[in-house]
Amino acid sequence: MDEFNTSKPIYLQLADRINRLIVSKELKAGQKLQSVRDMALSYNVNPNTIQRTYSELEREGILETRRGQGTFVTEQEDRLIQLRGNLKEEQIQTFVQIMQEMGYSSDEIISGLQDHLNKKDKGDA
Structure with missing residues (x-):
């Protein structure tokens, strides 16, 4: 899991990973994160990258640092709901952009997505 894309700064890729862990509820509201040093060892990156x-x-309101205690996922439910919506919108936007670049119309994208979800609901995907 420590493979990084060279086209985006590592600290932003790590932020994306943490955000996905929060949205998927693998990291819960109020949960303490690993120390900077431990997280750096986990991802094989410089501690300064983790601090960044x-x-x-923290600047985005997703994490909170409590002096002497560590770094925690925010307990502000509205912020977590907003994060979930933002991530969903980003994924949809990327998907639609790629499909449109390949020449698919909105109707083709919608019907393809519906077909895929219907197959998945039936256990075929």
Whole structure:
């Protein structure tokens, strides 16, 4: 899981991973994150990269640092709901853009997505 894309800064990729863990509820509201040093070891990156990741997520209101205690996922439910909506919108936007670049119309995208979800609901996907 420590493979990084060279086209985007590592600290932002780590922030994306933490956000996805929060949205998927693998990290819960109020849960303590690993220390900067432990997280750096987990991802095989410089501790400064983790500090920058934590600082960015704190600036966005996703994480909170409590002096002497560590870094925690925010307990502000409205912020977590907003994060979930933002991530969904980003994924949809990327998907639609790629499909449109390949020449698919909106109707083709919608019907393809409906077909896929119907297959998945039936256990075929």
